[in-house]
Amino acid sequence: MQEKRLGSRHVISFPIRVKWKDENGNEVVQEGLTENVGPHGTLVFLPRMLPPVGGKVSLTVTENAEDEVSVTAQVIRVERNPSHPQAALQLVDSIRIWKKKVWEYAGEVIANEQPEEWEDWN
Numbered sequence: 076m077q078e079k080r081l082g083s084r085h086v087i088s089f090p091i092r093v094k095w096k097d098e099n100g101n102e103v104v105q106e107g108l109t110e111n112v113g114p115h116g117t118l119v120f121l122p123r124m125l126p127p128v129g130g131k132v133s134l135t136v137t138e139n140a141e142d143e144v145s146v147t148a149q150v151i152r153v154e155r156n157p158s159h160p161q162a163a164l165q166l167v168d169s170i171r172i173w174k175k176k177v178w179e180y181a182g183e184v185i186a187n188e189q190p191e192e193w194e195d196w197n
Contacts, residue, residue: 084111084118085181091119093162094133095126109136112181114174116148116165125153125162134164136177145169168197 077145088108097103113122117134126132128150135145166173 084113085178086111087181087185089136089138089177091154092135092137093121093126094120094135095130099194110179111122111125115149115170116179117177118142118161118163120159122160125155125160126150128153130166131167138180142176144172146173166172 088110089112091107091109093105093107095103096171101122103126105121105124107119110118119134130150132147132148132150133145135143137143137157146169147167149167150162151165152163
């Protein structure tokens, strides 16, 4: 399978909320975490329920309570691993806001992390 990503990914866990309509038209709300964040999408961990492939979802990154970022995304793939269910989401709107407030912010957080000290085993 050919790689279709549109930019680098940052491996980072941000808290998220995902909303979508189920097959009966009922709203489903799930909370989870990002697995990684790219400039045009994200892979998310949703512990209880996954949205359908091809469906649209409302994705809110709740990392900063005063400045939550909400976008619309399409589900492009799901991993139904019972111990770690995931959904790959591609943005369909608000890409500039996402890039600045989520993707670039993730890069800054990672760049500012202090590496763990290695113990000297000598």
